[in-house]
Amino acid sequence: xxxxxxxxxxxxxxxxxxxxxxxxxxxxxxxxxxxxxxxxxxxxxxxxxxxxxxxxxxxxxxxxxxxxxxxxxxxxxxxxxxxxxxxxxxxxxxxxxxxxxxxxxxxxxxxxxxxxx
Numbered sequence: 827x828x829x830x831x832x833x834x835x836x837x838x839x840x841x842x843x844x845x846x847x848x849x850x851x852x853x854x855x856x857x858x859x860x861x862x863x864x865x866x867x868x869x870x871x872x873x874x875x876x877x878x879x880x881x882x883x884x885x886x887x888x889x890x891x892x893x894x895x896x897x898x899x900x901x902x903x904x905x906x907x908x909x910x911x912x913x914x915x916x917x918x919x920x921x922x923x924x925x926x927x928x929x930x931x932x933x934x935x936x937x938x939x940x941x942x943x
Contacts, residue, residue: 827852827932828850828851828852828853828923828931828932829850829851829852829934830848830849830850830920830921830922830923830932830933830934831848831849831934831935832846832847832848832919832920832921832934832935832936832937833846833847833848833849833937834846834847834937835918835919835937835938835939835940836938836939836940837940837942838911838939838940838941839941839942839943840911840912840913840941840942840943841910841911842911842941843907843908843909843910843911844908844911844939845905845906845907845908846862846905846906846908846919846921846937846939847903847904847905848860848862848903848904848905848906848921848934849901849902849903850902850903850904850921850923851902853923853925855897855899855902855923856879856899857879857925857926858879858923858924858925858926859876859877859878859879859923859924860876860877860895860897860904860921860922860923860924861873861875861876861877861895861921861922861924861930862874862875862876862893862895862904862906862919862920862921863919863920863921863922864915864917864918864919864920864939865917865918865920865936866914866916866917867917869917871920872886873886874886874888874889874893875889875893875894875895875906876895877895877896877897877904879926881897883895888914889908889915892908892909892910892911893906893907893908893909894906894907894909895907904921906919906921908939911939911941912941913941913942914941915939915941916939916940916941916942917938917939918936918937918938918939919936919937919938919939920933920934920936921934
């Protein structure tokens with residue numbers, strides 16, 4: 827069974843940076859596409875960044891140019907580098923894995939990111 831452990835969140839001022847990590851176990855990490863989602867208070871959980879098993883990335887417009895998703899197949903870990911953070915980036919951030927030909931699976935607990943002065 828897949829286990830996802832997100833870390834790296836915290837409180838940061840506008841314009842600051844954070845690097846989130848998601849350690850994955852229980853699956854063959856290298857054959858899965860990976861993604862980061864976020865859920866702000868009172869809102870739905872939205873996909874914001876995606877990386878295929880071959881390393882092709884895609885982003886929603888609101889984070890494009892500020893966030894970078896990457897993966898380390900030797901460490902079974904996916905990262906989200908977040909720069910120039912804005913108050914509207916405040917949310918709980920989650921990662922998830924998408925096996926070939928399948929949907930996203932179980933969720934981890936997420937990591938809270940708060941952007942505030």
